Amino acid sequence: MQVFKFGGASVKDANAVKNVAAILKRYEGKQLIIVVSAMGKITNALERLVDAYFYKKENAEVVLEEIKAFHLNIVTELFPNKSHSFYNDLENTFVEIQWAIEDEPTGTYNFEYDQIVSMGEVFSTKIISAYLNEIGIKNKWMDARGLVQTDNTYREGKVDFELTESLVKKDLVPAVHTNNIVTTQGFLGGTSENFTTTLGREGSDYTAAILAYCVNAENVTIWKDVPGVLNADPKWFDNTIKISELTYQDAIELTYYGATVIHPKTIKPLQNKGIPLFVRSFLNHDEEGTVVKESGRKLPIPSFIFKVNQVLISLQAKDFSFIAEDNLSSIFEVFYKHGVKIHMMQLSAINFSVCTDNDAQKVPGLLAELQNDFKVLYNDNLELCTIRYYDQSTLDRVSINKQILLEQKSRYTAQMVLKPV
Ligand code: ASP
Numbered sequence: 001m002q003v004f005k006f007g008g009a010s011v012k013d014a015n016a017v018k019n020v021a022a023i024l025k026r027y028e029g030k031q032l033i034i035v036v037s038a039m040g041k042i043t044n045a046l047e048r049l050v051d052a053y054f055y056k057k058e059n060a061e062v063v064l065e066e067i068k069a070f071h072l073n074i075v076t077e078l079f080p081n082k083s084h085s086f087y088n089d090l091e092n093t094f095v096e097i098q099w100a101i102e103d104e105p106t107g108t109y110n111f112e113y114d115q116i117v118s119m120g121e122v123f124s125t126k127i128i129s130a131y132l133n134e135i136g137i138k139n140k141w142m143d144a145r146g147l148v149q150t151d152n153t154y155r156e157g158k159v160d161f162e163l164t165e166s167l168v169k170k171d172l173v174p175a176v177h178t179n180n181i182v183t184t185q186g187f188l189g190g191t192s193e194n195f196t197t198t199l200g201r202e203g204s205d206y207t208a209a210i211l212a213y214c215v216n217a218e219n220v221t222i223w224k225d226v227p228g229v230l231n232a233d234p235k236w237f238d239n240t241i242k243i244s245e246l247t248y249q250d251a252i253e254l255t256y257y258g259a260t261v262i263h264p265k266t267i268k269p270l271q272n273k274g275i276p277l278f279v280r281s282f283l284n285h286d287e288e289g290t291v292v293k294e295s296g297r298k299l300p301i302p303s304f305i306f307k308v309n310q311v312l313i314s315l316q317a318k319d320f321s322f323i324a325e326d327n328l329s330s331i332f333e334v335f336y337k338h339g340v341k342i343h344m345m346q347l348s349a350i351n352f353s354v355c356t357d358n359d360a361q362k363v364p365g366l367l368a369e370l371q372n373d374f375k376v377l378y379n380d381n382l383e384l385c386t387i388r389y390y391d392q393s394t395l396d397r398v399s400i401n402k403q404i405l406l407e408q409k410s411r412y413t414a415q416m417v418l419k420p421v
């Protein structure tokens with residue numbers, strides 16, 4: 001059994017869907033679990049819909065019409081016969097979301113978000129599954145919310161692996177055995193009360209890894225619009241190099257610090273079961289791409305990634321006392337309480353510096369609480385650069401025209417907090 005994941009860009013219009021079918025044709029007779037994201041930028045559009053519905057930021061009906069029109073456009077190209085039964089099926093799915101926004105919100109923002117935003121993956125998988133069946137690639141549509149079980153942390157559902165594994169073995173595995181191909185949604189989970197959760201933005205990769213873990217898949221392939229994992233982001237740098245093999249550890253270091261090619265949570269379940277991960281181009285199906293696996297070769301060249309919109313927070317005890325274990329444990333508690341992830345930190349006798357995302361929802365509250373006990377300084381609009389297998393010329397290259405505010409090096413990884421000048 002293999003798991004394929006197709007992200008939003010790979011299903012952004014009718015031609016893209018046809019391209020997915022062309023890829024699948026090459027795997028005829030193979031047992032596949034296909035995990036699909038919402039089409040194109042629909043998740044962003046659905047986020048607008050939630051804001052329109054919950055905060056009345058704009059007219060929710062109008063936003064929903066846009067979302068419907070986008071999908072119908074694709075569907076008309078894929079199903080030229082207007083009396084095809086699929087139109088009815090899709091209309092019923094739209095009615096579900098229509099009803100959801102007719103009533104006033106009753107739950108929290110995050111709860112309502114998950115019930116609405118999740119529909120993007122429901123639409124995309126319904127369309128793709130029906131189209132594949134139409135052209136002879138027989139597959140069964142399954143609802144991921146009945147497979148991937150989470151707690152009720154809406155927008156960041158924590159997966160119950162034990163329960164998920166038992167449901168996957170009971171329902172998904174036999175479905176693959178009888179149908180060869182199962183099509184399901186990335187990004188979605190379900191709670192014990194049958195509500196929908198999502199796994200965090202860009203979480204479809206993680207779904208692919210969760211399902212692969214549960215079925216002991218041979219491998220996972222993420223089909224992307226890039227040829228594989230590159231040593232730097234081609235959006236910002238010329239002369240990037242494709243890395244053909246990577247260890248799990250390298251992959252986790254790179255993705256955690258900003259390489260968006262794979263969602264960072266994807267690696268752990270795969271590493272735990274030794275399942276190789278391929279990253280390949282959906283545009284050039286013949287290209288080999290990148291493989292991430294246990295025995296992957298050490299990166300032959302320095303790789304570097306940037307995280308932008310960082311803030312460097314410096315704390316000093318008001319009474320000039322040391323920042324020692326008692327102070328540290330209460331500082332970490334405050335970060336944990338506000339859900340602020342620490343990317344890099346440095347400690348001296350009376351100073352503690354932390355680099356983190358400058359999240360407008362979280363950082364102001366964090367700073368306010370820290371100010372009760374500490375003198376707090378901060379510097380924003382910074383970048384965090386992480387270099388795996390660094391060398392001097394890469395250190396120079398990434399910090400050109402930038403002031404280095406903080407720098408740390410371990411054996412394989414160098415990190416710098418940079419201020420553009
Ligand atoms: N559709 C979701 C998002 O855009 C999940 C994903 O694409 O992985 O965040």
Ligand code: MG
Nearest residue numbers: 007008037202
């Ligand atoms: Mg996406």
